[in-house]
Amino acid sequence: MANQNSFPLYQKHWYNHTYKRVTESLLLVLLLLQLGYRAISVSNYSFPWFLAFVCESWFTISLFFTLSTQWSPAEIKTYPERLLQSVQEVPAVDMFVTTADPVLEPPIITVNTVLSLLALDYPPHKLACYVSDDGCSPLTFYALQEASKFAKFWVPFCKKYDVQVRAPFRYFSAKPQVSTPTNTPEFKQEWLQMKNMYDDLSQKIELETSQKSNPSHGDFSVFSNTERTNHPSIIKVIWENKEDLEDGLPHLIYISREKRPKHSHHFKAGAMNVLTRVSGLITNAPFMLNVDCDMIVNNPKIVHHALCILLDPKGQKEVAFAQCPQQFYATLKDDPFGNQMAILMKVIEIKY
Template identity: 75%
Template sequence: MANPKSVLPLYEKNWYKHTYKRVLDSIILILLLLLLGYRLVSVNNYSLPWFVAFMCECWFTLGWIFTMSTQWNPALVKTYPQRLLQSVEELPAVDIFVTTADEELEPPIITVNTVLSLLSLDYPSHKLSCYVSDDACSPLIFYALQQASNFAKHWVPFCKKYNVQIRAPFRYFNDDNDECTTNNEEFRQEWLQMKDMYENLSREIDVDPKSIPSLLEREFAIFSNTNRTNHPAIIKVILENKEMVENGLPHLIYISREKRPKQPHHFKAGAMNVLTRVSGLITNAPFMLNVDCDMFVNNPKIVQHAMCILLDSRGEKEVAFVQCPQQFYATLKDDPFGNQMTILYKVIYKTI
């Protein structure tokens, strides 16, 4: 009898013909190559405008080749997270990395919302660990994470109980959200309670940094003789799932890497290197999810969808990592700078 775990795939890649677009792209590429050939033939008429035009056309042609290569074999990928437990005996652990570097440009409430959306993912809690890298060595960020951990004890069960989709509180409790108008009185009461708790959290985090020493008490001692460019490494476990309970809360660890004057820190790359080293010693998960502090998860099953591709039951190892550009929220009217990346998400991504 065949093993059922080897029959059902975790994802399907449906290829489809794209003949018209291939022909059109090829014609454009041929015309570009002919133009470059014409430029080389007319090299005797060399001048500064000729050289500038030739360089621009070479750059555009190279960009066109890269664009064609990503869209030459279009396919739609469909994942089946409901098959995950049928194909995988035990879900692997995932270490989540969040990076922040400035408590003024990146207010702590933004980082807190990102962390809360990650702590409430639809994934076994004892398999998740969230590491927050604070490159500013800010006691305010550490304090905000401490307060957020207390709120998470109520927020995470609420999200999972009512299957909330947007699990960043500042987006969930926005003015356009009318979920509190439901006829379910129990849900309505809990919704109002959670909103009050989040507003209290926002007020607690919005404090004068000078008042942090009295708020943190003993925990502040480690920040007392530091500045953002000269301090030892700081690692604090804020939340720990000691009993490894599946429906509990994930680990939450605060990290501020060591910095010394006249030593290169390599900015975010250096912070990521420290995150991987520290996580390797503490949880050592085989998979990592990296997000910025101003991002939040708008699909609580995102890790399950990713695992469907990374843990294909057929044993096909096509993917080692996935890079997804950030789709910004709170953009200007009509999105003049293209922060919503409409073309990328609605056109290009549907053809690769």
Template identity: 40%
Template structure:
């Protein structure tokens, strides 16, 4: 077989290592200075020492990503064309849970984009897990199955690249055959939206043969129901309008009972894993988020450039593509690109045991989910009959493995399948696989393989991050702590990298300290840092500029632009004082039994006013939340101290020399908080900061300075 891929170490690896040694020496010097004056420490200086210690620890953990980054390239055109019909079968998993927060018309587009892969139809199966057990979602996919008969041949005939109809028809003037296709799709969307708005399926809208299916939904709730499996397309029987077989399309809602734990998305994926094993048992699996549609119909072939490599097969678990998003505004105000994760950190992990699993856009070797490499044979799978998906025996067995009782007494979720024990089941699963000896690959082609929808309101973005924080802490403080278990089972650097992810939110402590206490000291004329005329000042300057400089260079090198880099670092600051801080508090409270963290979906629904403000680059607040109160308080504290500090510097000789670093710290926060000040004091649109939040922030600011006065 021809060489299907290549890789080389990033040329910046040596510079990263050189930077590591210089920066380490500077950190040691800074900590030594802290210790030398610890006897004179006030509360503020003690907190600053602890903050610097935390920053140093997090910086050390992050160096694993920069030690040996890998750049890869695939050559899918070298896959022999005559072997198309010998390509391994592929099962695609799509999970959805709420037809309100995850609009079915978008989920349908995701499924259709996967059905339209440039892949043999008789070897492609798309499974949809509906964890909300909604008749609205089933109806939507029944409509999708009918539309697929027209959409799939249209895409292949016209070599369409954007095979999500929602993405293809957006902002596009279509005529001729494309225009006719758009009319069909708009009809599908209107029927689906009408059903969702009504809240139930009108039996007058379905065929008489389908009435009995929807009547069942009247007998149960989404929290208490039996399993439901519906084969909507079967490749051996169903054809498109050109006479070609359609890929399999299977709807599944696993059984749920209030007394049985369902383990959120990990439980849904494991049910899909078992049901697909009964029905098609493809050796290659693709996991997709419901809003992450396929943007490159040839992405399976890219993944197979690695999954068919005999040198990699024995211990290759998965091929991870980056998460990328469409319709981001010009400045990407909420940092949706996640460029530090993709591709910077992912390339770094790829240089170790491989990129981590991020829940979507990931091609798995099925056997990796059933045990360590030593327990599996190379790319082996037991062929299943694909001719009788609707047969009573196959469906009965599928219902059995989708029952909530099936996992009792078994290793599912602990030694087999997608792993339980964390809200971030993707991160936990990939970590466990690497500890078992599996490897992975990060595949980052020029054309994004998959595109999704990023949150368009600040609140949704922070809620999503808060959920990640909680799940990552669950891994960090488990018996599988990456710093202990991971460094032994995988490697030292791999363990450090996973620990850096697991302690994602620890940044909240140093960020909060630096956003509050230098400002308080500045307000009351208490110097905390070296003067500009002191040689130690240059150490602080180097540490700040070198850190931010490296971040800027990496971001730009990864294809970013300056405005988006500024948004990215601003969101790092905002997340640190909001979702990371509150996620940390959630975790602490859950551990002492004071609260029980839940799982909240991020809304994928579109709101016209939210979208309009987002497209204009305006932050959308629009709701009263403790997250915003804390952020608003910090914003006002820094603005107050900065203004007062500038006045004192202009009026007092030597004040600027003495207070320069504190003024710089305040000014940095103030500059980043400009959108917050606008929303608090200058905007009148629906996305402005609620007046109650502004008033509460002012009150907390006054309280902070009063308490600070008593302490000082």
């Protein structure tokens, strides 16, 4: 029997799209011929000629990039169970969450994303969650502090009952679904207890939001005399797994990078640069997981799936990052505005 450790950590299943390749290649050739015709008829230059040339050039360039990205579509299947058998110790992972406006991106949304990350099925002492707050909001900091208290109960509950969607607001909005029987008195009691605790957490954050007051005592004193676009760097360790306990919680660090009115902050790219610099000084994990504040994790083994690609012997030389497909919730019927980016997520992107 072959050693299971020699098995690949992921496999690519290529699609046979010969007909699609031929038809789109033919269309590209026809567009190139049309551009050639425009070039030799430049003597007939006029505004309609110029407008047609611009449109045809745009169509040709768009088709070229579309064809190149869809030339070899494949579906990737990962094997997390092989990962745990092929490596003696899983690597550390730093998780980045970015938020910029406590009004457009309410803290309760960021809290749910953070809780879904803290509850991942991964050794907690190997995880660290960094939250970048470009709004420099004491409300966001307060919400994260309260979330860390709730996480001490939420994380064990998720792992005990193998909860799949570990963002509380999504979990409690659906019927209880776990792999173990849900009609036991113990589960019902714990489920109700967790729901009450989450409702209390939501009410605390909503109450603090409605008061519109910035506390200036204790840990919040660093937010006094600060403006959203004019303040020094603020770095606060909300929770630290000091003893590297395997049954504890991951590190949770709040960051609000320095901003000055006359200096460009480069938006999210600048926030990511700061996150990598700060994490490099604190935990310096070799791998990073990056999500927006409203991108909850609906698969608790997402890190294992990504590492199957990044740690596979053949992947270490050719793979720099792994992109996960997104699923959208609370969308309009039939998605009239295309917010779900179906072409990107279901056609162009390599799925696994």
